[in-house]
Amino acid sequence: MFHPENTTAARVLAPNREPILIRQPMRSLQTHEVLIRVSACGVCRTDLHLMRGELPMARYPMIPGHEVVGTVVEQGSDVSQWQVGDRVGVPWLGWACGECVYCRRGLENLCERAEFTGCTKDGGYAQYTIADSRFCLPIPGRYSDAEAAPLLCAGLIGYRAYRSAGAAENLGLYGFGAAAHLLAQVAHAQGRRVFAFTRPGDSQAQAFARELGAVWAGDSDVSPPEPLDAAILFAPAGSLVPAALATVRKGGRVVCAGIHMSDIPSFPYSLLWGERAVSSVANLTREDGREFMKIASEIELRPQVQLFPLEQASQALTALERGQVQGAAVLQP
Numbered sequence: 001m002f003h004p005e006n007t008t009a010a011r012v013l014a015p016n017r018e019p020i021l022i023r024q025p026m027r028s029l030q031t032h033e034v035l036i037r038v039s040a041c042g043v044c045r046t047d048l049h050l051m052r053g054e055l056p057m058a059r060y061p062m063i064p065g066h067e068v069v070g071t072v073v074e075q076g077s078d079v080s081q082w083q084v085g086d087r088v089g090v091p092w093l094g095w096a097c098g099e100c101v102y103c104r105r106g107l108e109n110l111c112e113r114a115e116f117t118g119c120t121k122d123g124g125y126a127q128y129t130i131a132d133s134r135f136c137l138p139i140p141g142r143y144s145d146a147e148a149a150p151l152l153c154a155g156l157i158g159y160r161a162y163r164s165a166g167a168a169e170n171l172g173l174y175g176f177g178a179a180a181h182l183l184a185q186v187a188h189a190q191g192r193r194v195f196a197f198t199r200p201g202d203s204q205a206q207a208f209a210r211e212l213g214a215v216w217a218g219d220s221d222v223s224p225p226e227p228l229d230a231a232i233l234f235a236p237a238g239s240l241v242p243a244a245l246a247t248v249r250k251g252g253r254v255v256c257a258g259i260h261m262s263d264i265p266s267f268p269y270s271l272l273w274g275e276r277a278v279s280s281v282a283n284l285t286r287e288d289g290r291e292f293m294k295i296a297s298e299i300e301l302r303p304q305v306q307l308f309p310l311e312q313a314s315q316a317l318t319a320l321e322r323g324q325v326q327g328a329a330v331l332q333p
Contacts, residue, residue, distance in 0.1 A: 002073045003028070003035065008333070009126035010313035013061045015053025018314040019125060024063075026128060029076030034133045036088060041124035042067025042149035043308070043316045043329035044178070045236065046092070049260045050119055051317060058119050064313075065331070066092040066117035067152040068124030068131070069145045079133045087145075088136040091152045093283055094121050095132050109160075109283035116283070125313050127333040137289040140297035147303040150328035151296055152289075154178035159292040160281045161232045161257035162186065168230035169193060172247060174220055175235030176205045177320075178328035179257065181212060182301055183232070188213030189299045195224045197240075199323060208326055212302075223247060232257055241278060242267035250274035257281050305330045 004026050010019040029035060047064040049055050068090035072082050082088060095115035096108035103111050117123045117131070139148045158179035165171060171187055173180040174197040184194045196209035196217040206217035216224055220240060227249040233240050236258045242265065244254045251274065259282075272278070304327025308316040316329045 004128055007126050007128040008310065009063045009122070010310060010331075011061050011063050011125075012051055015060065016051070018051065019064065019317070021311055024126075027130070029074060029130060031076055031078050032133050033076040033130050034072045034079055034082055034088070034136065035074035036068065036070040036090065036129050036131060037073050038068055038070040038124050038126055038129055038333050039145040040069045040149040041065040041331045042153060042178070043313070043320055043331060044153050045320065046153070046259050047118065048317055048321055049236075054260045055119060057116070062119065063122040063125050063129075064118040065124030065126070065129075066090070066094075066119070067149045067154070067330075068117070068129060069139060069148045069152070070124070070129070073128075075133070082133050082136065087139050088131075089139050089148060089152045090117055090124060090129065090131045090136055091156060091284060091289055092116055092118075093285070094135055096135075106287075107285070109285045109288075114283070125310065125331060127310070135286060137286070138293060140293060142297065142300070143303070146305050146307060146330045146332065149330045150178050150182065150303050150305065151292070151301075154328055155182045155296065155301075156284045156288055156292050157257055157281065158183035158232075158234075159186070159295070160284055160288050161255045164255045164279060164281055165230035165232055165253055168228070168253075170195060170226055170228045172197060172224065172228040172231035172244065173209075174231060174233045174240050174244060176209050176217070177234060177325070179234045180232075181208065181304060181327050184209060184212045184214055185301050186295060186299060195226075195228060202323065204326065205323075228252060230255065233261075234258060236261045238262040238264035242271055245271040245276055245278065248276055250276065252276050254278045255281060303328060307332055
């Protein structure tokens with residue numbers, strides 16, 4: 001089997017350092033692992049949090065990237081699901097112990113010893129990456145490699161937050177980036193009414209949301225024309241929690257979908273009263289992945305991607321941070 005001696009990768013050496021291009025030796029495979037030739041890797045806001053030192057579990061130096069699409073080129077021992085030549089996706093959850101109280105309850109996303117791709121184990125900002133075969137996901141054939149990349153986090157975390165929001169007819173999405181532009185299409189296809197909230201004055205993002213089926217799109221600091229049944233927050237701004245609570249009707253939910261958020265300011269109890277609720281989603285499970293990929297195979301999502309070569313990883317992250325990416329940024333080695 002093919003095994004390269006080295007891989008080119010964009011690596012973050014320490015917190016508050018931009019990724020730099022390096023040549024890194026490729027280690028040998030362990031039990032259950034596969035070597036993957038990367039064809040596309042999505043750029044996620046979590047990668048920004050890693051670069052800024054905002055993830056307490058992160059290890060450095062680290063190769064970011066947890067929306068990885070590529071081809072299996074080598075198998076370790078005890079790999080049965082995948083064959084050399086298969087196209088696979090590598091998501092955020094890279095490993096779970098299967099033994100802790102959370103894993104035993106079917107909540108491997110909360111595993112006490114979980115490993116996360118591009119955070120505690122090297123990810124996909126590289127020509128080649130190594131992943132645990134048991135945590136890789138199939139990719140629906142209707143999507144190109146670049147289109148499939150954002151499905152692996154923006155899509156998956158958006159889907160987990162969507163389920164947590166319940167059967168909301170009027171659904172608000174705060175922050176219309178990679179995750180929201182996919183979730184808006186899923187919700188629209190399933191008969192929900194999407195209300196999109198963007199950075200104040202971002203008319204381009206609002207027009208994009210309406211193109212994807214939103215019935216209304218406006219600034220995040222204004223009230224929608226109708227009460228919401230639920231709201232999902234993708235923007236990492238804690239100030240949006242009380243703002244979203246003010247938009248949901250009694251019994252409504254506000255779901256925080258980010259891994260990191262600025263502090264939530266105090267707010268009057270009256271915003272929460274009426275059996276409203278605030279919750280968060282954390283990570284994902286393999287079952288989430290299988291369910292969402294099935295939906296993605298049935299619904300013709302239109303992931304909008306902006307391509308960057310691997311050597312421009314830093315520029316891609318900057319564009320994401322400045323809100324200059326419509327849809328999702330994707331690196332290609």
